[in-house]
Amino acid sequence: MSKVLCIAGGGTGGHVMPALALADVVRSEIADIDVTFIGATRGLEATLLPERGEQVMLLDMHAVQGVGLMQKMKVLLWELPKSVMQIRSAWKTNKPDVLVGVGGYASVAGVLAALTSRIPVVLYEQNAIPGLVNRVLYRFSQRMMLGFASAQTHFTNTNNTVVTGNVVHQDLYGVKYQSHDEPCVLIMGGSQGAMFLNETVPLACQNLARQGKDFRVIHLVGAGEGRVQAVQDMYDKAGIEADVQVFSSAMPSLYNQASLLIARAGAMTVCEAAAVGMPALFVPLPWAADNHQYFNALSMKKSGAAGIIKQKTCDVARLTQELNQILFNPAKLLAMSQAAKAESIEDAGLRQVAVLKPILEVKA
Numbered sequence: 598m599s600k601v602l603c604i605a606g607g608g609t610g611g612h613v614m615p616a617l618a619l620a621d622v623v624r625s626e627i628a629d630i631d632v633t634f635i636g637a638t639r640g641l642e643a644t645l646l647p648e649r650g651e652q653v654m655l656l657d658m659h660a661v662q663g664v665g666l667m668q669k670m671k672v673l674l675w676e677l678p679k680s681v682m683q684i685r686s687a688w689k690t691n692k693p694d695v696l697v698g699v700g701g702y703a704s705v706a707g708v709l710a711a712l713t714s715r716i717p718v719v720l721y722e723q724n725a726i727p728g729l730v731n732r733v734l735y736r737f738s739q740r741m742m743l744g745f746a747s748a749q750t751h752f753t754n755t756n757n758t759v760v761t762g763n764v765v766h767q768d769l770y771g772v773k774y775q776s777h778d779e780p781c782v783l784i785m786g787g788s789q790g791a792m793f794l795n796e797t798v799p800l801a802c803q804n805l806a807r808q809g810k811d812f813r814v815i816h817l818v819g820a821g822e823g824r825v826q827a828v829q830d831m832y833d834k835a836g837i838e839a840d841v842q843v844f845s846s847a848m849p850s851l852y853n854q855a856s857l858l859i860a861r862a863g864a865m866t867v868c869e870a871a872a873v874g875m876p877a878l879f880v881p882l883p884w885a886a887d888n889h890q891y892f893n894a895l896s897m898k899k900s901g902a903a904g905i906i907k908q909k910t911c912d913v914a915r916l917t918q919e920l921n922q923i924l925f926n927p928a929k930l931l932a933m934s935q936a937a938k939a940e941s942i943e944d945a946g947l948r949q950v951a952v953l954k955p956i957l958e959v960k961a
Contacts, residue, residue, distance in 0.1 A: 600627070600957050601691065605635035605707025606699035607642035608660070611863045615723050615744075616642075616699045617649070618764035622946035627959055633693065635684060637703040654687055656680040660702050677706055684710035695956050697721055698734070705730055712737055717956050721949075723763050723864035725896070726889035727751050740952050744864050744945075747896060761949045762942025763868040768849045770943060774874040774934040776856070780924050783855035783875075784816040791861055793908060794880060795824060798859055799831035801916040805924075806835040812924060813838040815851055820844070857924050862890035862905075867897060871941040876933035877903040878919055880911050902937035 602623060607613045613636075620632045634653040636642035646653040658676045659668065684706060696711035697719045698704040708730075711718045718738045722731045725745040735741045735752060744763035749755050782802070786794045795818050802814060814837055818824040825841050832839035845851055852873045860866050862879040870877045877897065881890035897903035904919060923929055942948070953959075 600630045600695075600959060601633065601693040602630060602953070602957065603633045603635060603693035603696045603707065603711075604699060605696055605711075606701040606704030607634075607636040607640040608701035608703070610641055611723065611865060612699050612701040612704075613641045613645060614865050615721065615763055616697075617645075618766065618946070619697065619699070619721065619949060620651075622764055622950060623953065626947070626950045627954065627957070630957075630959075633691070635703055635707040637701070640701065640703065642703075654684065656683065656703050656706055658702050658706065672702075677709070680706035681710045681713070685714055688714060688716075692716065694958075695719060695739075695953060697953075698731075698738075699723070700728055700731065705734075708734055708738075719952065719956065722748055724748065724889040725864075725892035726887040728886060728889075739956055742949055742952055744868065745893065745896065747892065759948070759952055760942075761952065762945030763864055764946045764949065765865065765869050765872045766848070767946075769852065769869055769872045772849050772852045772873040774876075774931075774938070775853070776927050776930065777854070780812045780856040780930075781854050782812060782814050782920070782924060783851055783858050783860075784814065785858065785860040785866065786817065786819050791819065791880075791882070793911075794859065794861070795819075795828050797911065797913060797916060799828055799835075800913045801920055802832065802837055803835040804913065804917040805920060806837050808921075810921075810925065812856075814840070815854065816841045817844050818842070856930060857920075862894035864889075864893050867893045868941070868945075870903070871897065871937050872943070874934040874938035874941075876923065876930050876937065878916075878923070879903055879905050880908055881905065883908045897937060897940055900936045900940055902933050902940055 604616045634646055634651055636653055636655055637658050638655045643655055658680055659672050695717050698708045699721045708718055719740045720731050720738045721742045723744040725747045727748050741758040742761045746760045749758055752758055784798050818828050820843055829841040858875045858877040862881040879894035894905050898905050
């Protein structure tokens with residue numbers, strides 16, 4: 598009989614993409630296993646997982662961060678218990694052997710359903726600062742998989758924590774950083790884009806163009822009506838060769854073309870930069886919970902692989918200066934690339950499988 602692994606969580610790409618990467622590596626390394634998902638109707642998983650043909654249970658739940666007391670009470674006293682009962686009812690015919698919680702509010706319902714059903718729980722924290730839910734629930738889990746080693750300092754008992762790293766798409770490990778006669782800046786704002794980067798980076802690039810600098814741009818602006826055209830117009834106005842897209846499913850190609858990355862500092866973005874040896878300037882999302890994006894990028898900064906500019910100090914003049922000092926300095930770019938590559942955990946997938954196999958009672 599097949600073993601069943603259930604992965605619970607989602608919301609944004611920062612939770613959904615690690616969940617999919619985990620599912621892919623488990624299927625490639627463990628024979629005869631079924632992987633199912635639990636997500637939320639309002640999350641990215643509601644469209645992405647069905648498009649991939651995944652078996653997913655979608656819960657009608659809302660977030661509790663950034664909402665009023667009444668909304669929080671509704672979620673905690675009604676939506677959450679209802680979702681736990683929905684999950685347990687579905688498990689009467691397809692009970693998993695292990696549940697992995699990857700974060701997001703659907704993860705809470707999944708973990709609670711598993712704990713009350715005596716199903717082993719493994720938690721997976723992608724960020725350098727663990728989220729509140731994982732900090733609370735890790736005491737009840739079999740193991741806690743960590744994307745960053747620095748996250749261990751936030752747990753009083755590290756006996757059940759293991760640093761696995763974050764799994765990035767396997768195609769990225771084939772990317773080899775290279776210098777370009779005409780440097781190229783790659784701008785990414787995460788799965789939902791970043792209006793701050795969309796508005797600020799083109800203006801800094803305009804300054805560089807006025808100084809006679811020769812470079813080109815690839816800019817992923819995220820979904821939003823009129824974004825592509827508005828940003829493209831800003832580059833065209835300065836005569837800058839620019840490829841502006843909503844998003845891309847061909848990231849290896851983009852990384853192969855890029856000389857420098859400007860991005861938010863979600864866990865997967867930081868780990869992708871390390872995997873491909875990409876020099877970076879990170880502008881962390883300032884209102885991310887516990888400022889975790891800043892700490893995600895910090896290890897890259899400490900090793901010399903990246904710079905960090907806090908959004909409150911990242912005006913056009915500062916960004917122009919930073920780009921001028923890095924983008925047109927091949928020796929500096931190469932040194933940053935080598936430092937980034939040294940931060941990569943290339944066997945992250947195998948480490949995660951090694952955590953799950955004994956709990957699934959699969960031979961190593």
